[in-house]
Amino acid sequence: MAANASFKTLRLQQVGRDFGTMNALKDLTLDIQRGEFIALLGPSGCGKSTALNCIAGLLPTTRGSIWLDDKRIDVLPAEDRGFGMVFQNYALFPHMTVRGNVGFGLKMRGVPQAAATPRIEKAIQTVRLESQAHKSPGQLSGGQQQRVAIARAIAIEPPVVLMDEPLSNLDAKLRLEMRQEIRRIHQGLGSITIYVTHDQDEALSLADRIVVLRDGEIRQVGTPEDLYARPAHLDVAEFMGFRNQIPVTLLSAAGQQVEVSAEGVAFQAIAQEPVTGQTAYAAIRPDDLIAVSSDAPGLPATVEAIEYRGRDFFGSARTASGTELFFRSSRRLTAGEPVRLGAQPSTILVYGAS
Known part of the structure; x- marks a missing residue:
């Protein structure tokens, strides 16, 4: 299941977002290459979810621009960006089966059933839920529901998958298991994954690069090894343990x-x-x-x-x-x-x- 292979880079250029007089994001500039797993890390209120929602199109930017190669996308509505989104609360439809939930995005995009069915089955297979595909979300564990949410996001074969603290509602054992699954799924997609978390262990174990935010600004960008061993500022050091x-x-x-x-x-x-x-x-x-x-x-x-x-x-x-x-x-x-x-x-x- 490969994402759109024609793109190379997602670029954020001086992206800002204000809420009244409060600057929630300040000149966020970052280039992300296809295949990268990026973690946005920081304490509550640092701007990481705001950044994710601006990329997704759920929040308009106040200034700056977002590009997928040479195509400007911050001017497009969320549904035209083609990105997959995994929310903290899963946002599954309780009256639909696993297959129905996974195929919802394809249905909304007008994909014919004959073309949608193999993509639905492939997404369900990717998250290892073949035996649960006929069940409703209420019959699944928290970890299985999270897998359904991931399958729904990847079934549309997006260039970018956005995840907003997807493991925060799971217990410690399930979080560890799902970390491995998310990394495995990402490696098989060939897409960009942008993952919001306040958990340094999650960021260290999952990401190719970590972006540490504070008060809406980027404080440091680097590999997990860089940030773990040599944080550039005292506040980054505090957040890295x-x-x-x-x-x-x-x-x-x-x-x-x-x-x-x-x-x-x-x-x-x-x-x-x-x-x-x-x-x-x-x-x-x-x-x-x-x-x-x-x-x-x-x-x-x-x-x-x-x-x-x-x-x-x-x-x-x-x-x-x-x-x-x-x-x-x-x-x-x-x-x-x-x-x-x-x-x-x-x-x-x-x-x-x-």
Whole structure:
């Protein structure tokens, strides 16, 4: 089941969307190549769903333009763009069977039944629901209903498939299973998939590139590996799992290699952006901040909470100055116990104070 093979690029050029005086999207510019899986990632209110709805045609843009190769599409109504959409709430018709739901988009496009039937069956086969095709949505599990929604979106053989937090209503086990299915389906389509999520794990596991948004603006675009290891800004680092953000004082710098101090302890780190003043922030993942022996170098703190997560313990602690730290430990600690927390210099990223 291949998407329209004649297109190469979806281009967003300075796309903006205002709601009254609020700028929900600000000059969004991005080129997406055929076959790419793009995740729009960010917290609630960052503009990711607004961007998706503008691409889909469900919201008009206030400024800028959207192009499919040399064809401008932001001036077209949603039904003329030919994009597939998968909603958070599935939006299935309860009175129709799986086949009826999957074929609805083809019917609305006036595709003759003889031509629609093989496309419907192929879409159902792609999402592995052949044995459920005669059932109504009410007879299906949440994960199966989501598969029906995906099959309906791909049955029209769209150049672009848009997904708006499609797994948020599923339990943890089903989310993991559906991630694999969505990636498998995407790879078989040859289309663009644009996927909105606030879950960094989903974005990391699914996307070829991740677009991090904040306040309607693109903060960083990169591969999952790039964003996981080297977020460009402190807010991106926070969203990519760097929960520890420690105020530090810059002692010295030699290129990206810097020495900083916090809580009276000096340590080496890597500067991710220019640090112009003495004050900066060190960002560290909880996995990388480890409880060390009492005589080893590390930040002194007091344990506040600890929990066992299988192989290791994870906890929170607080320094004398009041900074909360999230850390990992190979041994059980108790609340109120003093602890020293350290990390390898390569895992400590430093950002300027904004």
